[in-house]
Amino acid sequence: MPTTPQDLALAHSLAQRPPTDSSEAKEQEAGESDNLPNLCTLSLDELKQLDRDPEFFEDFIEEMSVVQYLNEELDSMMDQVEIISRENECKGIHLVELKRRLSDDFTALKNLGEKCDRLNKKYFKKSDEYAPQHIRELLQIAASNADGDCDRHVEHFLNGKTDVQTFLNTYQWSKKISTERKAKEERLGTQLSALERAGI
16 A cells, blocks of 8 residues: 555556556556545646645545544544453452452451351360260269268267267268269169160
């Protein structure tokens, strides 16, 4: 495609020559129609003006259909780029918000995990404390302590440290506690044995 006034003048002079071949003429006409559709309509004076007057030359180029088409394509591409830029900006803001939410959710999940671990430890500790076998062991210890209290009351009475009435009251109380705890421990042991035989 001619890009200077000299090229345009040369193309015009070539357009005035009769083609030697019909196919050549068709190709020449098609090329002129596609590349310089308005060039062949200019007079020699207008072609000279193209060479002398840059503003006239620029206006002529701007009026060419191919240039107008390219300008429209360029405007369309610029519009698309602007749209894509705005979309990317919006997506960037949305991405930042998603990252913030993800960070908050991760922190909340971490806190929940730590709380769950603490509650699990507390649960297992309570489970051990209230396990039937553990309760049975505690009853055995309590009964043994109550028996120890009975022995201590007897020893104090024999050593003259307590009178008869005090000895009877404290001994009977400790003996009662020991008997109750032994009975509970025995019932619990029977129940645990039954559960064990049942495979539970």
